Amino acid sequence: MDAAPDPEHEHPARPVVELTDAVALLGPYPALAGATIRVDPGEIVLLRGPNGAGKTTLLRVCAGLVPLSRGEGRVLGHDLRTERAAVRPRVGLLGHSNGLYGDLTVRENVRFWGALVGATGDEIDAALERMAVGGRLAEVPARKLSAGQRRRTALACLVARRAQLWLLDEPHAGLDAAGRDQLDDTLRAAVAAGATIVVASHELERAGSLATRTVDVVAGQVRSVA
Amino acid sequence: MSRWRVALLVARKDLAIEWRSRVVLDQVLPFAGVTMVLFAFALDSDAVLERVAPGLVWLAVLFSLLVLVQRAFAVEAADGALDALRVAGVDPMSIYWGKGLSLALQLLVLEALLLAAAVVLYGAEVPAEGVVLLVTTSITATPGLAAVGTLYGGLAAGFTGRETLLPLLVLPAVAPVLIGATRAVESALGTAGAATSDGWPWVGLLTVFAVAFGVGGSLAFGPLIDE
Structure with missing residues (x-):
């Protein structure tokens, strides 16, 4: 008897993010006003646009934090209307804060987050090494x-x-030139290891050189794709 | 991963942070000790002190609870860790249980030390027949305090002025624990001729309080930290 198909590997080229005419409200105001975007596996997509254009809301919709009021959306195969809880554990949203515990070491912080999904010691070590925070720094x-x-x-x-x-969301903010270079290297390494990345940034030159594709977000809509 | 395993991870993380930062040892414990010494100076009468010792111990516990809760959520807010847990889809009930468990363990240690301090400072005596009641009172009062503290700590964490909001929310809510635990400890110590058997109904009240706030807090914590 054949094994049941694994929905995550059934269509390897299936988009990681697929929003169609997505509308999301922040209070009474539509922060997303009919956004349509598709992100394929292994892409680094740069969202650019002025403050208040809807970039952060777009990220939070993709993270399953902000519900869709209208339109369709799927992230990693999960419907954003009915399966938002299933989206959250598989998505990492990094905003202006880092979500770290200052009194814990680097290793203890990474181990805590890894333990929540049952990561092994080897996986923790690999994560530390991949992001260049292993060794004594850990x-x-x-x-x-x-x-x-x-x-x-x-x-x-x-x-x-x-x-x-x-x-x-603005991952380069607060970093010096060396830190930015290192961050870019780690993001490329993450993509090489299978991650897909969507970046909202005002630092167009820096993020643009990193991105495989750039998308304009204006007034809650995805206007153009370069 | 089961809720309890995640809760234990959260509790272990909180205790590791406390062990590393030593806030309980270096700040909360001296604060509670100073509070008890000041009570002794203010009342300045051995007879009165012996009479009111149980109430003073639990008042010192309540004040210390506020400091512990502030600290427990300050470490989450400092770099957006509570938000990150929420964003990562970690079950809020597990966060509530984990933080409550960590808080309860710290409170138990604190209560033991404060009771010992009451014996030294206030001349309180613990008769042998009162030991079981004393321990049971501590074990039943502590989860209630931890449940209330964690619930309102999570709620206040999202507001500006959380330092002043927390006491306003917590102190009225834990008044039944203060009353029940004080009466039970009075019975355990035989204060003013109270019999040990008089304390057990108060232990019942403390148990009901802990269960009610434990269940209510488990259900309410998620929606409260979500907004």
Whole structure:
């Protein structure tokens, strides 16, 4: 008897994100006003647009945090109308804060997030190494890290908890030039390891060189694709 | 992963943070100790102190609870960790149980030390027949305090001015615990001729309170931290 098809591997080229005429309200106002976007596996998509254009809301819709009022949406094969709870554990949303515990070491932070999904010690070590926060740095309390090291630790937490879609809101903010280079390298490494990334950024030159595709978000709509 | 396993992970993480930061040892315990010493100075009468010792111990516990709850949620808010847990789809009930468990364990240690301090500072005596009641009172009062503290700590964490909001929310809610635990400890110590058997109905009240707030808090915590 054949095994039942695994829905996650049935269609390898199935889009990771697929929104069609998506409308999302923040209070009475439509922060997304009919956005349509498709993100395929392995892409790094840059969302660009002015403040208040709807970039952050688009990320939060994809993370299953903001419900759709109208339109259709699927993330990692899950319907955003009926399966938002199933989306959250597989998506990593990194905003302006890193979600780290300052009194815990880098390793303890990554281990905590990994343990929530049953990650093994080897997986934790691999996550630390992949984001270049292993070795002696792993034993340093998070509060003693530089901004770039904190960012990379937060990304290691996403790796440890096996997030497949990374939604990054201004990931380069607060980093110096070296930190930005290192962040870009780690993001490329993450994609090479199977992640898909959507980045909202105002730093167009930096994020643009990283992205495989750029999308304009204007007044809650996805206007153009470069 | 089961709710309890996630709750244990959260509790272990909170206790590791406490062990590393030593806030209970370096700040909460001295704060509670100073509070009890000040009570002693303010009342300045051995007879009165012995009479009111149970109430003073639980008042010191309540004040310490506020500091512990503030701390428990400050570590979550400092770098957006509570938001990150929510975003990652971690079951709010597990977060509630985990943080409550960690808080309860810290409170138990604190209560034991404060009761010992009451014996030294206020001359309180613990008769042998009162020991079981004393321990049971602590074990039943603590989950109720932890349940209320965690629930309102999570609620206040989302507001500006959370430091002043938390006492306003918590202190009225834990008044039944203060009354019940004080009466039960009075019975355990035989204060003013109270019999040990008089304390057990109060233990019943503390148990009902802990169950009610435990169940209510488990259900309400998710919606409260979600907004």
